[in-house]
Amino acid sequence: MNKNAIPIGLFLMFSVLPLAAGLLYALCYSLGWVGTLNTGFTLTYWSATLRDGDLWSSLGLSAFIALCSTALSVGLGLVLVLGCKDVLQRRIPNYLLYTPLAMPPIIFSFWVFQLMGSSGLLARWLIKTGWVRSIDTFPALINDRAHIGVMVALVLSTFPVFTLLFLNYYQSENIVGYSQLAHTLGATKRQTQTSIILPLLLRKAKPTILLYAIFLFGVFEVPLLLGRQSPRMISMLIHANFNKFNLMDLPRAYVITVIYAVIILSIVWMLFRKK
Amino acid sequence: MKKIVVFLLILVFLSPFAYFIVASVAVNYRFPLLWPEGWTMDNWQQIFRTNNGLFDSVFTSLLISVVTAAVSTSAGFVISKTLAYHTKRSLFNILAYLPYSFSPVIYAYCLYFFFNKSQLSGHIVGVLLAQFILTFPFSIILFLNHWNTELKAVEELTYTLGGSVTQAWRRVIIPMSKSILLLCFFQTFLISWFEYGLTSVIGLGKVHTLTIKVYQYIGESNLGFAALASCLLVFPPLILLWFNRHFMLANNNQYA
Numbered sequence: 001m002n003k004n005a006i007p008i009g010l011f012l013m014f015s016v017l018p019l020a021a022g023l024l025y026a027l028c029y030s031l032g033w034v035g036t037l038n039t040g041f042t043l044t045y046w047s048a049t050l051r052d053g054d055l056w057s058s059l060g061l062s063a064f065i066a067l068c069s070t071a072l073s074v075g076l077g078l079v080l081v082l083g084c085k086d087v088l089q090r091r092i093p094n095y096l097l098y099t100p101l102a103m104p105p106i107i108f109s110f111w112v113f114q115l116m117g118s119s120g121l122l123a124r125w126l127i128k129t130g131w132v133r134s135i136d137t138f139p140a141l142i143n144d145r146a147h148i149g150v151m152v153a154l155v156l157s158t159f160p161v162f163t164l165l166f167l168n169y170y171q172s173e174n175i176v177g178y179s180q181l182a183h184t185l186g187a188t189k190r191q192t193q194t195s196i197i198l199p200l201l202l203r204k205a206k207p208t209i210l211l212y213a214i215f216l217f218g219v220f221e222v223p224l225l226l227g228r229q230s231p232r233m234i235s236m237l238i239h240a241n242f243n244k245f246n247l248m249d250l251p252r253a254y255v256i257t258v259i260y261a262v263i264i265l266s267i268v269w270m271l272f273r274k275k
Numbered sequence: 276m277k278k279i280v281v282f283l284l285i286l287v288f289l290s291p292f293a294y295f296i297v298a299s300v301a302v303n304y305r306f307p308l309l310w311p312e313g314w315t316m317d318n319w320q321q322i323f324r325t326n327n328g329l330f331d332s333v334f335t336s337l338l339i340s341v342v343t344a345a346v347s348t349s350a351g352f353v354i355s356k357t358l359a360y361h362t363k364r365s366l367f368n369i370l371a372y373l374p375y376s377f378s379p380v381i382y383a384y385c386l387y388f389f390f391n392k393s394q395l396s397g398h399i400v401g402v403l404l405a406q407f408i409l410t411f412p413f414s415i416i417l418f419l420n421h422w423n424t425e426l427k428a429v430e431e432l433t434y435t436l437g438g439s440v441t442q443a444w445r446r447v448i449i450p451m452s453k454s455i456l457l458l459c460f461f462q463t464f465l466i467s468w469f470e471y472g473l474t475s476v477i478g479l480g481k482v483h484t485l486t487i488k489v490y491q492y493i494g495e496s497n498l499g500f501a502a503l504a505s506c507l508l509v510f511p512p513l514i515l516l517w518f519n520r521h522f523m524l525a526n527n528n529q530y531a
Contacts, residue, residue, distance in 0.1 A: 004357050004361065007353070007354040007356070007357035007358065008357060008358065008361070008367075010350070010354055011354050011358060011367065011370075011371075011415065012370075014350075014407065014408055014411050015370060015371055015374060015408075015411055015412045015415065016370050016373070016374070018374070018385075018386055018389075018408050019373060019374045019377065019382070019385070021389065022382070022385025022386050022388075022389070023385060025385070025388055025389075026385055080280075084277070084280045087277045087280050087281065088280075092281065093280065093281050093284050095516075096281075096284040096285060096288045096289070097284065097288070098516055099288045099289070099292070099513070099516065100288060101512075101516065102509055102512035102513045102515070102516050103291065103509055103512075104468075104469030104471070104486060104508065104509075105469070105471070106469075106471050106486050106489055106490060107291070107489070107505050107508060107509055108291075110489065110493055110501065110505060111291040111294065111295075113493070114294065114298070114498075115294075119306040119307075121294070121309075123306075123307070124306065124307045124308065124309050125309060127307045128307065128309055135306070135307075156287070160288070211376065214376050215376070215378075217378075218377070218378025218380075218381060219378070220378060220379070220380040220381075220471075220472045221471050221472065224490075225490075225493065235378050235380055235381060235472075238380075238381055238384060239380060239384075242384050242387075253384070257381055257384060257385060260378075260381060261377070261381075261385075264376055264377060264378075265373055265376075265377075268369070268372050268373055268376045269369060269373075272365075272368065272369045272372055273369065
């Protein structure tokens with residue numbers, strides 16, 4: 001037997017097989033081939049789910065939140081690095097940037113819940129200072145229609161990562177050297193930033209930015225605590241369909257799971273094949 | 276400008292930790308008070324009372340995270356060597372990214388049928404296996420970039436000089452890979468330590484890790500205990516951060 005067969009077999013068994021088997025089961029369930037509702041091949045569940053507005057609004061909302069949160073985090077990271085690079089490289093500010101990495105998503109959600117909820121710290125402070133008269137006049141910032149709470153939690157958790165990443169690239173890509181060269185050749189500070197530094201940082205960080213957007217698309221813990229029942233993010237829609245008492249909702253849950261998988265796996269496949 | 280930036284960073288990043296400590300020792304922290312009426316260490320003393328379950332949760336989380344990290348790191352290290360020197364290396368890299376990019380909770384729902392059939396759901400062994408399935412591809416991704424021509428040349432030199440396979444691993448490969456092994460162990464430990472969605476689905480809510488406890492206390496509107504469980508959840512990574520910041524960012528740098 002080939003000496004590589006065992007390690008490759010183990011890799012496929014624990015890395016690829018579980019996902020492939022899970023998705024195959026989901027596909028078969030959604031087509032009526034397996035499961036307690038097994039009635040033989042049918043496209044009923046697929047056609048019903050694809051006609052359902054909930055699916056498309058959830059996909060749209062997830063894409064919107066993922067893109068907005070990623071764009072805000074990247075923007076904030078770039079502003080900080082371009083504006084305060086020297087400060088951020090000092091010991092204490094640099095350590096502070098690392099602290100959010102020690103917080104799981106559920107803790108970020110809990111913190112935003114306690115900070116921005118109708119009886120949270122922000123509401124207490126505004127009432128105390130007289131800016132808001134009572135709890136009823138405090139605007140809904142969590143479980144709200146615009147998903148402000150969800151985006152705040154996501155941006156808080158991701159912008160330090162991008163800031164640290166850009167700081168690292170600033171050194172590893174010799175951006176100081178390129179900036180000095182541009183300055184010597186007559187470029188202004190603004191031209192150096194927009195034509196040299198930003199393109200270099202964004203091009204280097206592109207795979208990470210795309211992967212973060214993919215992660216945020218399927219984020220679960222944050223909308224679980226801070227999101228709304230309708231419309232809801234795709235992970236919450238799948239979670240809700242798997243947890244309904246009505247067994248008739250299970251094929252629908254599997255259809256949405258397959259659609260999610262096709263979207264995510266196609267993006268990752270294209271991203272890395274290109275790379 | 277410098278002082279404003281530092282002040283804002285302190286406000287944004289240290290206030291959650293300060294709030295969790297305050298809320299865990301607060302008495303009558305009711306709306307609209309900005310500051311609690313009193314202080315008590317009762318919640319913290321509850322950790323050591325066996326009927327509370329919080330101490331068990333710390334132990335369960337620690338056990339699951341250490342075992343997951345140890346198995347993922349060792350298996351990923353050994354297996355990735357073959358994958359890295361294989362002609363299909365880039366294909367293996369993409370294949371490792373596919374499960375890693377998947378939302379853990381949705382992945383858990385895909386796997387749930389198989390765990391249920393094998394009677395592993397609702398059991399700590401099932402959660403361990405599920406978390407291994409989640410962290411193993413990550414360790415493969417991390418180690419694939421580690422195996423390079425230099426390391427291979429040193430290994431071959433060991434064989435040329437009469438060293439056995441065991442000696443090459445023990446005396447050359449492992450010592451030369453110590454830092455990446457530690458990095459992978461801490462990263463997989465953190466993935467497991469922070470995991471909520473997959474654990475709640477495969478564990479059926481019966482495997483009480485700290486993240487499960489935090490959510491349970493939030494659901495019960497038990498602010499004191501939720502804050503206490505949050506402190507227990509974030510302090511070990513903070514200590515780790517204090518010792519070595521490098522371990523915390525590797526997760527994010529390895530994509531580039």
